[in-house]
Amino acid sequence: xxxxxxxxxPAIAIAGLRRDxxxxxALEGLGLELAAGESLVVLGPNGSGKSTLLRVLASxxxxxxxxxxxxxxxxxxxAWRLRGRIGYLGHDPLLYRDLSGxxxxxxxARLHGLGATEADQRISSLLAAVGMERRAADRVGSLSAGMCxxxxxxxxxxxxxxxxxxxxxxxxxxxxxxxxxxTLIGPAAGRTRVLVTHDAERALPGADRALVLGHGGHxxxxxxxxxxxxxxxxxxxxxxxx
Amino acid sequence: xxxSRDAFAAILAxxxxxxxxxxxxLSAMALFAITxxxxxxxxxxxxxxxxxxxxxxxxxxxxxxxxxGVNRLFVAERDEGGFDAIRLAPIDRTVLxxxxxxxxxxxxxxxxxxxxxxxxxxxxxxxxxxxxLLLVLVLADLGLALTGALISSMAVNSRARDxxxxxxxxxxxxxxxxxxxxASEPVLEAGGPAFDRFGTWLAxxxxxDLVFGLIGYAVFDFLLED
Numbered sequence: 001x002x003x004x005x006x007x008x009x010p011a012i013a014i015a016g017l018r019r020d021x022x023x024x025x026a027l028e029g030l031g032l033e034l035a036a037g038e039s040l041v042v043l044g045p046n047g048s049g050k051s052t053l054l055r056v057l058a059s060x061x062x063x064x065x066x067x068x069x070x071x072x073x074x075x076x077x078x079a080w081r082l083r084g085r086i087g088y089l090g091h092d093p094l095l096y097r098d099l100s101g102x103x104x105x106x107x108x109a110r111l112h113g114l115g116a117t118e119a120d121q122r123i124s125s126l127l128a129a130v131g132m133e134r135r136a137a138d139r140v141g142s143l144s145a146g147m148c149x150x151x152x153x154x155x156x157x158x159x160x161x162x163x164x165x166x167x168x169x170x171x172x173x174x175x176x177x178x179x180x181x182x183t184l185i186g187p188a189a190g191r192t193r194v195l196v197t198h199d200a201e202r203a204l205p206g207a208d209r210a211l212v213l214g215h216g217g218h219x220x221x222x223x224x225x226x227x228x229x230x231x232x233x234x235x236x237x238x239x240x241x242x
Numbered sequence: 243x244x245x246s247r248d249a250f251a252a253i254l255a256x257x258x259x260x261x262x263x264x265x266x267x268l269s270a271m272a273l274f275a276i277t278x279x280x281x282x283x284x285x286x287x288x289x290x291x292x293x294x295x296x297x298x299x300x301x302x303x304x305x306x307x308x309x310x311g312v313n314r315l316f317v318a319e320r321d322e323g324g325f326d327a328i329r330l331a332p333i334d335r336t337v338l339x340x341x342x343x344x345x346x347x348x349x350x351x352x353x354x355x356x357x358x359x360x361x362x363x364x365x366x367x368x369x370x371x372x373x374x375l376l377l378v379l380v381l382a383d384l385g386l387a388l389t390g391a392l393i394s395s396m397a398v399n400s401r402a403r404d405x406x407x408x409x410x411x412x413x414x415x416x417x418x419x420x421x422x423x424x425a426s427e428p429v430l431e432a433g434g435p436a437f438d439r440f441g442t443w444l445a446x447x448x449x450x451d452l453v454f455g456l457i458g459y460a461v462f463d464f465l466l467e468d
Contacts, residue, residue, distance in 0.1 A: 060326055062467065084332030094323035098260045110252035111331035113245045155327075 009072055011036040011163060011192040012057065017066035019052050019217070026052040027217035030066070034209060036162075039193040041207040041225060043200050049217030050196040051091065054165045057194060058088045071162055084112055087161035089169050089185070093152035097141035101132060101151045104140060105158060112159035119158075126154040130180050145172040150181070157184050164193045170202070204228065249333040253341035258348065260318065267311040267349055275307040275357035283364050291365040292432035297423040300361055300430075304354065305386070305412075305419060311349045312390035313407050315342055316398040329466060339391055339462040346394075347387035354379050366430070374429045374440070381447035382422040388454040389414050395465055421446040 010033040017030040027049040034040050042050045055061040057070055059079035068075040073082045088094075095104045102123060109119035127133045130150040140148060149172045156164065164185055170178050187193070187206035197203045204210065207225035212232075214220045221228070261267060282299050283289075291299060319325045319338075328338050358379070362369055390411060397406040425443035428436040 058330065060329060083330060086330060088326070088330055090323075090326070092323040092326070094327040096256065096260065096318055096322050096324065098263055098318075099256065103256075103259075107252055107256050108327065108331075111249050111328065111333060113248065113332065 010034055010069075011038070011071055012040075012194070013067070013069040015067045017053075017056065017068055018064045019049070019056055019061060020064045025217060027056070027213075030213075030217070030219050032209075032211055032219075032222050034192065034194070036192050037190065038208040039187050039195060039206060039225075040209045040211060041200070041203045042194060042196045042211045042213065043198075043228075044213035044220075045215060048213035048215055050213060051167050052217070053213075054088070054090065054167050054194060054196055057163075058086050058165050059083070060088070084159060085162050087156040087159070087164045087185075087191075089152055089156040089164070089166045091167060091171075093140075093148045094155060095140045095148060095151055098139060100137050100139055101127070101143070101147075101154075102136040104151065105154055108155050108158055114159065122158060123154070126158060126184070129184055130154055131176070146174055146177055149173050150177055153181050153184055157189075162192065164189075164191050164195075166193060167196045168198070169195070170197070170199060200228075245332065246334050246337050249331065250337045250341050250344075253328075253338060254344055257318075257341065257345040261345075261349070267314045268352055270310045271307045271349065271353045272356045274310055275303050275353060276360050278303045278306070279357070279360055279364050288365070290367055290432075292430055294423065294427045296365060296430040297426035299365070300358075300426060301382075301419055301423050303361075304350075304357065305415065307353055307357065308346075308350055308386055308390060309408050309411065311346055311353075312394045312411060313404055315346055315391060315394040320398045325466065335463050335466050336459055338466075339395065339458050342395070343387045343391040343458070346390050347383050350383040350387060351380075354383070367432070368434075371429045371435050374435050374437070375426060377444065378422055378425045378429065378447070381444060381451060382418060384451045385418045385447060385454060386415060388451065388458055389418070392454070392458045392462065392465075395462065418447065418450050421450065 012032070012034040015031045017027055018025065019027040030053070032040070042053060044050050052061065056063055056068060056075070059075055059082050062076045070082055071085055073079065075082070099107065105123045105126070106119060109123065114122065124133070127136050130153060132147065132150050132154070135143060135147060140151065153169065166185055169181060169185055173181060182188070185193070195203055195207065204225050209223065210225040210228045211222045212220040212228070319328070328335065358372065358375070362372060393407055393411045393414070397403045397410065400406050421443045425440055425447065428438045428440055
């Protein structure tokens, strides 16, 4: 028991992960461990499998081979135990265009089993946190991409997930939006995070670990974020040689 | 169980609210049905229909109008990420199928509330056939909604969705249409509703509903996997 306390199970443990899309390999030979409460930044050029990795961790994609364990759940076998414990922010905001922002969040709250009163309180505080109270009644289809992203961030943390999987969370956000978003999904939020980004300079200071993927989804390096210098980080994001 | 019921209610309410705001499916379905009745009226050059011809005209029109709704049933889930949001939520995925089938069933009932009176006005001498016809409509709608929701969820990710839905759905609903027209035929007889083998055809409709309900429950979870 004491040993378990001293070495708690990692929030994410991956060994030999491979994911194919038909003939094409998106990820190959990936292994890493991330402790609970830690932040991992995933860097790599376009097409290096970063988003695929997030979707596998979110149990939205099955691994072709390899072992993936997230929050103690073996994927894909235990994927049902993982549902509701992850906050996933992908390229799509996962919001219905014909519903308002508030209606979308209420819908999500009901899917996650939040009571009406608790959900309304939480939705109001999240909307205030991202500066969207005044546009919350507008249909999502009439909002700008940045406003949709702010709502998507609210959706992502609405059910207070243990693990955040964030794919370019700053995309479409203005400077104010980025700062507001940091309070909900930044390192200070205290949750385990996996952050896919091209903006290594902004992401690395708040990260504990960094994973660099190369073309074809091959891991190039994995280790403490501090050991990845700014030059290597920039090169990793673009796929250029360091 | 409570969570599944809440999720079912949430998905159904979301779909109905969206449809009420946009009328994307219902307006197309109703317009198609009414236009088709007008075409039948003039192409058959008959002011009244009865028996098997009346049943055929009614059910062929309702079926093809229903396909318009089936085609669009899961479009929002695909285009706006609803599939992912539901797959990430701690709910039984079959809830999505149930909510979609009920939503489609509601669309069909609304369609029939508009189309059947128009059909009666164009082709029937009296409204005496309508009460027993209602029972046939409800049972056939249930089967069509279950099969339609299942096929729609399979076809929605295909670029050839508009082609795929009728190609897959129509053969599957042949037994349903045989039973629905079989039950409607005596009800729509010229001399007033008769009930020859009416109960037998209703039982066939009920059996179809049960079989496709069970098939949907058994396979839907796998359909949502990547």
